[in-house]
Amino acid sequence: MSFLTIDKATKRFGGLTAVNEVSFTLQEGEIAGLLGPNGSGKTTLINLVSGALPVSGGVITLEGKTLSSRRPDVVARAGVARTFQLVRILPSLTLMENVMIPAVFGAKAHWGRAAEVVAETALAQVGLKGREGLRAGDLTYIDQKRLELARALAAEPRLLLLDEWLAGLNPTELQQGIALIRSLRETGITVLMVEHIMEAVRALCPRALVMNSGILIADGETGAVLSDPQVIAAYLGQVDAHA
């Protein structure tokens, strides 16, 4: 049985079909990149998997358990964590409190020192060790991104959904970010990452999936997918691609 199964997932907003019968599976421990031009439906698909949006059709399962159209807290407790396209931290809380939240309310429901240990481990994993007592609102942009990732890791997830987590970083920060995500591979977490930065996709994802206008147009080995004429056309437009 596949780890994550997305079977004809569809999302319609009135007359617009943002995700149109998308189907694919992920094996446990796999890291896959989800690509596509702006408005192609990538974030909507992440929202369907994480429970932020109910599906209009199709089924999404994690090891046979249905995730689609479940509340986000139910999906989170099933072992799915996510980051957001626009970084979302809780500015008035400390770093420790930010990261403790999924440890406390996730599947394992840690409390007290046990939750702190999980949070400390996650903060150390992303390089924020020793800053637990700082207010999250006082962090730099890259550190806010690290914090958001630490919060996702503190959920001790089995599936991690990263929505353009590397966007907006400078070249040095990007290399740090790539190294950080690469280190997750050793933990065995399955990762589905929406990403526009090809350098990162090539470095991190053996497999790439490409969406365009809500449809999955390519799925395979990253190098082959990125040189697929249909994918190039989707990114550059038909005329440019043929030129």
Next chain:
Amino acid sequence: MRIFLTYALPLAALALLAIAPLYASAYQLGLLLGIATYVTLASAWALFSGHTRYISLATVAFYGTGAYTVAVLNESLPYPMVLATAGLIGAGLALVVGLSTLRLAGIYFVIFSFGLSELIRELITWYEVNVTGTLGRYIFLDLTPQDIYWQMLGLGAVTIALTAWIHRRRLGLALRVIGDDETVAAHSGIHLARVKLIAFVLASTIITLAGAIASPRWVYVEPSIVFNPTVSFLTVIMALLGGANRLWGPALGAVPLFLIFEWLSSDFPDTYPILLGLLFIGVVFLLPHGVLAGIEQLRQRRKA
């Protein structure tokens, strides 16, 4: 020092406040009762709204319901049963209202909560006029002002103790996260509806009990008295003045504002609503996060 501030000081203050009626004049006792009532209301309001930032103007809906329950039942049931019934009615009403409205966010929740108070007042008025044929009711209970004050003081102490306990539990953390970002809360495993409903029902039950306890002071009640919207507005502004997301913030705001309200309404009976409005605007502009947060900011600036 920490144990002194957390336990000994509040308990000593509570003991002092408990014996205060033995030495107070009737007027001073009236002031103490008013302060205890608003400390309870503002603290209970903050239990739900302080961290979630759902601004509720439904305080008087529950407060008035508590008072009216006593007015209806005071001659047919023993007093403790009347209080228990009021609490149950408040909890039931909060459950129904919460289930149907806590999905509303921001201004929509504010408007709904204000509308709820008006709706309940009008419904009771309609019922009294058209079914019972009389608008007002009398409350004849063998309770002295001291008895009422001690009950209210006890309810206020329980409210603050309950809030302190919740702050240290999962529920408290969940409420803080919901107030900061509901999306993050939901994706972290927090059942939004359940957490908000628990806090809303707890707060509303306390507010209903406060209305029930305070009602014998009026002797005569009618909807326009017990469902006065000023109660809702005063409660909000008191909690905001002190700091709605801090344990002692609402109490700190309630004491001076109640005294100012008393002074304005007795010395400037015609213009006090205008002065009160200006005061509200001033609080929101100058101390949007409350006095306690303002003091903390000043301290941090001095350190820096």
